[in-house]
Amino acid sequence: MSSTGETLMEFYRAMRSRFGHQAWWPGQTPLEICIGAILTQNTAWTNVEKALANLQAAEAMSLHRLHEMPAPQLASLIRPAGYFNIKAKRLKNFVAAVYPRWGENLGGIVKGRQVAQGDGFLDRDGATLREELLAINGIGRETADSIVLYAAGRCTFVVDAYTCRVLGRHRLIAPEDDYESVKDLLESNLPDDVELFNDFHAQFVMVGKTFCRPRSRCEGCPLEGFGHDVEETCNL
DNA sequence: GACCAGGCACATC
DNA sequence: GATGTGCATGGT
Numbered sequence: 001m002s003s004t005g006e007t008l009m010e011f012y013r014a015m016r017s018r019f020g021h022q023a024w025w026p027g028q029t030p031l032e033i034c035i036g037a038i039l040t041q042n043t044a045w046t047n048v049e050k051a052l053a054n055l056q057a058a059e060a061m062s063l064h065r066l067h068e069m070p071a072p073q074l075a076s077l078i079r080p081a082g083y084f085n086i087k088a089k090r091l092k093n094f095v096a097a098v099y100p101r102w103g104e105n106l107g108g109i110v111k112g113r114q115v116a117q118g119d120g121f122l123d124r125d126g127a128t129l130r131e132e133l134l135a136i137n138g139i140g141r142e143t144a145d146s147i148v149l150y151a152a153g154r155c156t157f158v159v160d161a162y163t164c165r166v167l168g169r170h171r172l173i174a175p176e177d178d179y180e181s182v183k184d185l186l187e188s189n190l191p192d193d194v195e196l197f198n199d200f201h202a203q204f205v206m207v208g209k210t211f212c213r214p215r216s217r218c219e220g221c222p223l224e225g226f227g228h229d230v231e232e233t234c235n236l
Numbered sequence: 237g238a239c240c241a242g243g244c245a246c247a248t249c
Numbered sequence: 250g251a252t253g254t255g256c257a258t259g260g261t
Contacts, residue, residue, distance in 0.1 A: 044242080050258090204242095209241085
C-alpha cells in the first residue's frame with residue numbers, strides 16, 4: 001500500500017478505536033436508504049429521521065405510493081427534514097426515474113448481492129449506477145455515492161464536507177481540490193473494500209461532528225497526534 | 237439569536 | 250470555470 005494509504009489507514013484505525021464501528025444505515029431497505037440520502041442533503045440526520053418516521057406512518061415508504069402522491073402532500077410529510085418543497089421534487093424525480101422501469105423493488109435488489117450487470121437498478125456496476133443517478137435532477141455526487149455505497153453495496157467513496165475538513169487540516173488535500181480529486185485520492189490509496197469505505201466515511205462524519213468543527217481547536221480529537229492545522233480549512 | 241447540519245441546481249459574471 | 254444565492258427545519 002502507498003504511504004498515503006498507510007496514513008489513511010492509521011487515521012481510520014484511530015477514529016474507529018475511538019468511535020467504534022458505525023454500521024450506517026443498518027436494517028433499512030435500499031429504498032429507505034435512497035430516500036434518506038436525498039433527505040439528508042445539508043440537513044442533520046435527526047431531522048431526517050422525523051421525516052422518515054412520517055413517511056412510514058403514512059405508509060408512504062414505497063415507490064408506488066411515492067409515485068402516486070402529489071408533491072405538496074409529500075412535502076408536508078418530509079417537512080421536518082427542511083427544504084421540503086425542493087426535496088419533494090427531488091424525491092419525485094428519483095421515483096419517476098426508477099419506478100416505471102424497475103418497479104417496486106428496483107428490479108429485485110438484495111443489498112450487497114453480486115449479480116449480473118443489468119439485473120436490477122441497484123445491481124448495476126458502481127460506475128454505471130453512479131452515472132444514472134447523477135442524471136437525475138436533485139441527485140449530486142455525494143447523494144449518488146451514498147446510494148451506490150450504502151444502498152447498492154458497491155465500492156465508491158462518499159466525500160462530504162467533513163471528509164474535506166479533516167483531510168484538509170492534515171494537508172492530505174489542498175483547499176482547491178474538488179470532489180472528484182478527493183474521491184480519487186481515497187479510492188486509489190485504499191483497498192477496494194465496501195465495508196471499509198462504508199465505515200471510513202461514517203468515521204469522518206463522527207470526527208467531523210465531534211471534534212473537527214468549524215473554527216474549533218480539535219482538543220481531544222483521535223487524530224490530534226497526526227497534527228491538525230486549524231488555520232487551514234478546505235472550502236468544499 | 238447566530239450558527240450549523242451526512243447538498244444541489246441555477247443565475248450571473 | 251468560479252462564485253453567489255435560494256432552499257427551511259430543528260438542535261446547540
